Amino acid sequence: MIGITAGASVMYSAMAGMGYAGTSDYTGPIKLEGDPKGTSVLVLGAGLAGMTAAYELRKAGYKVQILEYREKAGGRCWTLRGGDVYTELGGFKQEVKFAEGNYLNPGPWRIPSDHYAVLDYCKRFGVKLQPFIQINYNAFVHNTEAFEGKPQRFKEIQADYRGQIAELLAKAVDQKKLDELVTDEDAALLVESLKKYGVLDDKLEYVKSAATSGYRGWKVDPGGGTQSAGEPSDIISLADILKGRLWKDLITGESIDHQAAIFQPVGGMDMIAQAFEKEVKDLITYNAKVTKIEGSDSGVTATWVDANGGTEEKTASADYCICTIPFSVLGQIENNFGAEMSAAIDDVYYASSIKVGLEFKRRFWEQDDHIYGGISYTNTPITLLSYPSTDFFSDGPGVLLGAYSWGAASYQFNAVPAEERIEKALEFGSQIHPQYRDEFSNGVAVAWHRVPWTLGCYGEWRDMEGNYANACKMDQRTLMAGEHISHLPAWQEGAILSALNAIERLHAHVTGA
Amino acid sequence: MIGITAGASVMYSAMAGMGYAGTSDYTGPIKLEGDPKGTSVLVLGAGLAGMTAAYELRKAGYKVQILEYREKAGGRCWTLRGGDVYTELGGFKQEVKFAEGNYLNPGPWRIPSDHYAVLDYCKRFGVKLQPFIQINYNAFVHNTEAFEGKPQRFKEIQADYRGQIAELLAKAVDQKKLDELVTDEDAALLVESLKKYGVLDDKLEYVKSAATSGYRGWKVDPGGGTQSAGEPSDIISLADILKGRLWKDLITGESIDHQAAIFQPVGGMDMIAQAFEKEVKDLITYNAKVTKIEGSDSGVTATWVDANGGTEEKTASADYCICTIPFSVLGQIENNFGAEMSAAIDDVYYASSIKVGLEFKRRFWEQDDHIYGGISYTNTPITLLSYPSTDFFSDGPGVLLGAYSWGAASYQFNAVPAEERIEKALEFGSQIHPQYRDEFSNGVAVAWHRVPWTLGCYGEWRDMEGNYANACKMDQRTLMAGEHISHLPAWQEGAILSALNAIERLHAHVTGA
Known part of the structure; x- marks a missing residue:
């Protein structure tokens, strides 16, 4: 009614008052x-x-x-580039050898789109921002104890876990096992929604099919002319996903501070x-x-x-x-x-955290693995690998965030010199990308407990x-x-x-x- | 074992053979x-x-x-910019009035990262690509028949639906209602995974809390100094989500051809x-x-x-x-x-499809609603709104994809002149963004059945x-x-x-x- 009688801007204000429009503690330049x-x-x-x-x-x-x-x-808004020299507590000195244009942000590296103050200062001070790829469905999830240590594609685990829990719930509701938890009115709609959400067939099953391959990827991709119409891929059983604990990072990129769209400054965080x-x-x-x-x-x-x-x-x-x-x-x-x-x-007390930047001679994660930006997760002490959200498809050397760990996983990095941290990052990262050793060029490792001006992260x-x-x-x-x-x-x-x-x-x- | 005995590149080839590395019908330039x-x-x-x-x-x-x-x-790889004149079947002629740098791609507008042939030709022919934001958690889902027609944030519906189906399944498993469907061995792990996946508390419930607000957004955002520590937001009941059918588009952006990372050419699709x-x-x-x-x-x-x-x-x-x-x-x-x-x-036969590009005087979706790229979905005939993945944070006019519909939803657009299509797009879009009428500048509408060189999409x-x-x-x-x-x-x-x-x-x- 408000919209009809009083025009759009009144309506908009009213909606904002109802908490519908974006709210933040930061509402614009301080006065x-x-x-x-x-x-x-x-x-x-x-x-x-x-x-x-x-x-x-x-x-x-x-x-x-x-x-x-x-x-x-x-301070911690800091970027390391080729030519930079960084000396940490204990006297370890690193000379960064990255190629022109490559960098590592040892501290903050992303700007969530609900961080209104940072975004506003970037705008006022002319800092150019570009999208940061947080979730990449083609990146890997990896557990040394599961799937014989072979990394799995995020998209496969994500689609298969969602599909199989949807199947369980849809069947349970359909078989009236949940009558105490779900009203009759909701039951039919719930099953309908789970069918869509989980990509279930008419028997409420998540099975190998063109439909499920449309989310988890095909065994053979559909082609042109007389090529394949697409060969569906096998699904990974829920039991294997559960045992492999690969569900652990399925929603990591969906927290309010990591949700798409999310940004980074063009050229490195210290542009801010x-x-x-x-x-x-x-x-x-x-x-x-x-x-x-x-x-x-x-x-x-x-x-x-x-x-x-x-x-x-x-x-x-x-x-x-x-x-x-x-x-x-x-x-x-x-x-x-x-x-x-x-x-x-x-x-x-100050959190322990380490980051290792690894420069490789070529972007094998793009060229061989078709991963453009985003993050792979692993249970090894490097915790994650992040692929650069810059210079996609370029031929030159690229810098991976080869380790970003905190808490216990980071302790063994803190204790050793930078070159040993880099060696550890290579050792663990090789389990996800076997190309590592052939393609490695140089690296830099920052252990935040040794950063003289913060003594922690x-x-x-x-x-x-x-x-x-x-x-x-x-x-x-x-x-x-x-x-x-x-x-x-x-x-x-x-x-x-x-x-x-x-x-x-x-x-x-x-x-x- | 292969990895240990024969070196990284052999290991990589072996893994590729197992279907682990990316496969495609396109494996490089044709010979x-x-x-x-x-x-x-x-x-x-x-x-x-x-x-x-x-x-x-x-x-x-x-x-x-x-x-x-x-x-x-x-052909259909086509971009309309200010100054372009387009005459469709039936003689309707449109002169595009977009500001410098703005454009509409009436045809293809995204390049999935598994479309290896397009990507390879872009690389060989020097077409620059930039990320396309497909999923934006801060965009809207909208159903005129639900929530009194008020659009809801994608992140709220997404977190609340997932959380509440996880709660149902976790409770059912915990209460041993699913013993025929889940083995004892899997049950404990399944509950543990659902707790994480659904953001459930120790009672296996999805409730208003700091934890759930960390995914669906806060009522009052956490601040600095003496500001709020964050006030949790109310959750939307599963019954309301089901009735509102807002689960319909929760996984639309996750199909294999829409998954992040996904790209667009810098400057418009016709750069290709x-x-x-x-x-x-x-x-x-x-x-x-x-x-x-x-x-x-x-x-x-x-x-x-x-x-x-x-x-x-x-x-x-x-x-x-x-x-x-x-x-x-x-x-x-x-x-x-x-x-x-x-x-x-x-x-x-050729699919019916329409696209309407609307230029607005300012990027109110960014400035007022904090939506940077991505897509809002609606049950009105415009089907969706897409926010530009270019020139984020800029002050100038911006072009929204104000309608992209196909099938039955598009028929009523095909039948009328371009200015009426634009009027319809404004009418329906206003229900999601009340700023529309105040901010509208000009538009262009392409009904594919009237495109002389294809007669359909x-x-x-x-x-x-x-x-x-x-x-x-x-x-x-x-x-x-x-x-x-x-x-x-x-x-x-x-x-x-x-x-x-x-x-x-x-x-x-x-x-x-």
Whole structure:
């Protein structure tokens, strides 16, 4: 009725009010109204959180400066390319040898389409985005303990699992075994829907046929002229799929943060870092290793030394501080935070995670296996393989994400030098792609516990209920920000939303709003 | 064992032999060995089938010429852009007013990643491809008879349907109702897998929770700092989903020819036509309307007139003919084909299909609804809406595929002038996107039954078993080719495979191989 009587835009607003249109905590550029009257803010860390805070605060009239430990901005928004040199904790040094145009994003590598803040800053700062292929039905699922260790195509396991559970349920309903669970009214429709959803035949069975091959793939593809009309493929029994545990990753790519459409910056994730840096470069002091943070009721002073080994202490002071230093690092910096904040800092531990980028002489996954982007899953310690969503069909060398693991699977990578991590990635990856050894060119391996500026991948709370709220409070004149101060940990969106929330509260404090 | 003893490449070959690696009827560029000794071939039609045949035959040493009805090559591989003028049967003339860079592909618009022949020609001829977003979890499913006509997000219906059927089956198995259908050994694993697959809680229930919101979306998204930790969204009951029939399109995007990754040419589908045309342009006579085909045991002569209304009859003769004229048109051309071929020609009818391209002043589907590419499905006669997989996040005007229907749904579009088709597309589309009327700029509508050079969308056999094999036979010196002479009807892959198969047989006839 609304639509008919009052026109489309009223109708649209009404629908949005009903929760029908997209909702998000981020609803567009932040508006900090009211004069900060020369208030100064010291931002610690030039990652996305720090740069977001600095950019918006300056825009609102604040005097801002940023201290950054590294020689460049971005933090975990980081891309390694040929010619880059990376030295990790423990002194292991890697020189990246990737060909021109190839890269590895050791940190974030995808931008979900519901991460509205990241997308909006990309748009405002001119960062070009391209689709990231998350799910590829032609990629593999692999379990060393199943199918004699042979990887299976995702599409086959996906169609066969869905078909056979649909068959079981449809038969059970049809045989009236579920009368207590399903009303008579629903039963007929449920069976009809399962027939469609599971690609079942008229006997409610999921069988080898042209119909099921239309989802799981053919044994012989349909051709032209006098070629085959298509030879249906055998299905894999539910028992084998269950035993092989290949159902484990069937919906991994369908979580809200991985659903298609999902994006990546053209040229590498740090195109975002570079775009932010361009906006706030004049505010950043690089190579500044903070050694002490002292707050008071009226301001904050940070002491720092040259990160490249200087001993001369310098200080930076401001009326307020936005501290985006990861708690893993912050806990080792002398400070006078209150007991609640100190407890919060101690409560957060940093997840272990590794990524290995492997460059191969040619894109055999495309040329031999017809896999264009997407992810293969395995129970080996590399956890997954991801195929590049760039330069499809090109002839040159390509970089695979040859390992991305976390938790226990990643520990054995952390403990060894980079070349051994690469060797492990080759060893396990070869079980999925036997072409590995012939085609390998070079690689780079990042173990996040050894990354000097984070000492881990992302913050995890031991007792979030007890400490998270305290970490959000202003401690004298300091507010914390970063992915660890968000409900989207590990995501760039969390870092940005956290920063926006912190400066909103800072601004309210300043203006008394 | 093979892998361990004989090295990676042997292992790979062995796996390919087991059907593990990708198989296709197309295994790479065709090789026509043996000297055709000056044999000439007349190709009728410069669509993809005709141009493939011409290109490969000339390469193999044949003398080739092509007669083409239109002023340009490509046939159904066709793109409409601003400035194009299209006159359909019945005289309706449309001048396309799309902004620079925008387009509609009235015919094929996607290239599945298992269409190896199309992909290979794109690579060889330098056609750039980009990902096509087929499934978008944030797009809509819509039924005028359900949910008070309000469109629902695909992700909600998808997660809720899957979750609730998994719950039913898991409970049934857990309550031992399915003992006749499931072995004890499988039962425990099946329940475990359904818990994961359906996102069920420990009671095997699919309920409103952070876990299910992680797939279907949140009521309030998780934020940063002191913002919400996320408010779970209500689930839609299985009964409502069943009644609303919104399960109908849950797996449409997962068929073998739509599975991710799937591609489109950068700039429009006819970039493929243009690339082929560049290779064979010198062989083509344009605006040649064939009026008669006369075959004999030693050759074929086609009579033609100027398609723009000339009456002067000209002839083209050759030792052989590859005829790619759609049977819908061929049946109206005077010929001396044998009884079997004539029966085959009569057996094929051409599917009705319409496409409407709508240009809007801004990309409201991205800006308001956060839908980037992909497809919304509806039970209205437009059948679906597809959002462009190009120029994401741009500010300029964008073109939606505002209707793509076939069969009965398309009939009412065929019958009316283009402006009325556009009006219908606006009327139905407004039910999904209320912004339509405010944002509409211009449109173009193609009803395939009115396309002069095909008189329909693609060939369908009434009695394939009785006639297809005859249509593949050489009739005197003519071989048929095109999507209708393939087991991949309507697809460009079918057209190309058909042509390759035809010229292989032609070449065998010539060389006596």
